[in-house]
Amino acid sequence: MGLVTGACLAEAGHEVICTDIDAERIAKLRAGQVPIYEHHLDQILVSAGNAGKISYTADAGEAIRFGEAIFICVGTPPRPDGSADLSAIDHVAQQIAAEARSSKLVIEKSTVPARTGIELQRALTAYSRGGNGFRVASNPEFLREGTAVEDFFHPDRVVVGVEDHAAAEQLHEIYRPILERKFSCPVHSGKCPDNKAEFLVTTISSAELIKHASNSFLALKISYANAVSDLCEKLGANVEEVTHAMGLDPRIGTQFLRAGLGFGGFCFPKDIQAFISLAATVGVDFEILKAAERVNRQRIDRFLEKISKALWVVKGKRVAILGLAFKANTDDIRFAPALEVMRRLLQEGAEVHACDPQALEKAMNQFPLAHFHEDPYQALQGAHAALICTEWEQYKKLDWEKAGKAMARKLIVDGRNLYSPATLRELGFEYVSFGRE
Numbered sequence: 001m002g003l004v005t006g007a008c009l010a011e012a013g014h015e016v017i018c019t020d021i022d023a024e025r026i027a028k029l030r031a032g033q034v035p036i037y038e039h040h041l042d043q044i045l046v047s048a049g050n051a052g053k054i055s056y057t058a059d060a061g062e063a064i065r066f067g068e069a070i071f072i073c074v075g076t077p078p079r080p081d082g083s084a085d086l087s088a089i090d091h092v093a094q095q096i097a098a099e100a101r102s103s104k105l106v107i108e109k110s111t112v113p114a115r116t117g118i119e120l121q122r123a124l125t126a127y128s129r130g131g132n133g134f135r136v137a138s139n140p141e142f143l144r145e146g147t148a149v150e151d152f153f154h155p156d157r158v159v160v161g162v163e164d165h166a167a168a169e170q171l172h173e174i175y176r177p178i179l180e181r182k183f184s185c186p187v188h189s190g191k192c193p194d195n196k197a198e199f200l201v202t203t204i205s206s207a208e209l210i211k212h213a214s215n216s217f218l219a220l221k222i223s224y225a226n227a228v229s230d231l232c233e234k235l236g237a238n239v240e241e242v243t244h245a246m247g248l249d250p251r252i253g254t255q256f257l258r259a260g261l262g263f264g265g266f267c268f269p270k271d272i273q274a275f276i277s278l279a280a281t282v283g284v285d286f287e288i289l290k291a292a293e294r295v296n297r298q299r300i301d302r303f304l305e306k307i308s309k310a311l312w313v314v315k316g317k318r319v320a321i322l323g324l325a326f327k328a329n330t331d332d333i334r335f336a337p338a339l340e341v342m343r344r345l346l347q348e349g350a351e352v353h354a355c356d357p358q359a360l361e362k363a364m365n366q367f368p369l370a371h372f373h374e375d376p377y378q379a380l381q382g383a384h385a386a387l388i389c390t391e392w393e394q395y396k397k398l399d400w401e402k403a404g405k406a407m408a409r410k411l412i413v414d415g416r417n418l419y420s421p422a423t424l425r426e427l428g429f430e431y432v433s434f435g436r437e
């Protein structure tokens with residue numbers, strides 16, 4: 001999300017330079033290509049570029065010397081034990097210490113365990129031999145993939161973890177155009193919702209914790225809905241009726257209670273693990289999160305059980321997977337439940353035909369034995385089952401009457417509860433979903 005941050009800050013009027021360890025990525029950006037699929041990003045990169053507000057360099061030193069504030073947006077992937085790998089942050093700290101010629105505010109945007117800021121401050125001081133007076137701040141992002149640009153311009157809160165008042169002031173200045181709506185947001189073309197974001201100043205460790213605690217809570221909420229969904233199946237209740245009514249209580253809220261295949265992506269699965277692992281380092285057994293993680297892992301088993309039960313014999317069956325991305329409106333397949341489903345079906349000897357509006361290219365390289373289609377109707381041709389793995393709008397609107405005629409068997413196993421069971425059954429489908437009869 002570093003590119004989104006850079007682009008949005010440039011669109012808000014700041015002078016921004018972006019750098020990346022991947023020189024090819026920088027070359028693409030310079031040539032006007034957008035290396036990720038993110039709604040509105042192309043549009044704001046063009047407008048910020050035309051205004052001369054954003055530039056790109058493969059030379060980290062040039063980027064480091066460019067401004068007064070440096071946002072670190074590098075990845076913090078999971079290590080085998082679940083803890084966050086902070087080596088990219090350490091690498092950037094070494095580069096900053098070596099290349100900076102003046103004092104800088106160094107801001108962690110990457111999701112990091114609490115106390116990383118303190119370590120970063122120590123590292124910067126040590127690597128620069130006490131020189132240059134670096135100050136560290138934490139400014140966690142709460143952007144969702146697919147709506148990241150909109151989220152950036154319309155945050156619920158901007159959290160800054162700082163050690164001194166000057167850093168808070170500097171960050172407030174950076175976010176002023178967004179907090180005060182000083183410019184026309186490109187997402188809503190002048191008709192922005194008028195929620196006001198709170199600017200929260202905390203300690204660095206609190207800011208770091210806020211990010212992990214927020215993501216883990218959301219993941220917990222999804223797992224809770226999924227556990228309720230399992231119960232609904234056993235008791236003949238309808239999970240959507242239950243979660244909808246629950247969510248109308250404002251203390252609970254309707255969002256993130258969608259039952260199904262569970263959460264994936266590069267945030268929740270790794271953040272929940274990193275939070276459990278951080279807690280363990282200080283002697284806290286975060287049992288409730290371990291349970292949430294376990295429930296989430298079981299979603300794929302449940303889905304495959306439903307498929308096996310419906311198909312009886314999986315080996316040799318042609319199955320269509322609709323949706324590979326970990327959620328709709330992104331091309332991101334990292335930790336996507338669909339991939340694990342595909343891997344296990346291939347292992348069982350099924351003939352897999354997959355489609356996705358954005359993520360095909362990324363998935364193709366990983367699965368040489370699967371077949372890929374841009375057109376969902378082609379993927380469904382001759383299929384013994386349609387498996388819904390991502391909640392894409394295109395799939396919600398699919399013409400099942402047409403698709404049913406092309407399928408070998410009219411069976412849908414819906415991992416995202418996209419359709420009304422009654423409607424699909426009226427069309428003659430066997431329809432299996434989560435937490436609903």
Ligand code: UGA
Pocket residue numbers: 111141142143144145146215218222255256257258259260261262263264265266267268326327328
């Ligand atoms: C998440 C958070 O929502 C952002 O606030 C945060 O900034 C971001 O991680 C991050 O740490 O960078 P994101 O990973 O883009 O954003 O995706 P979400 O929209 O949160 O969805 C995560 C997963 O949960 C998806 O696989 C989605 O299908 C699943 N999900 C979501 C459910 O299974 N049920 C729901 O009710 C909602």
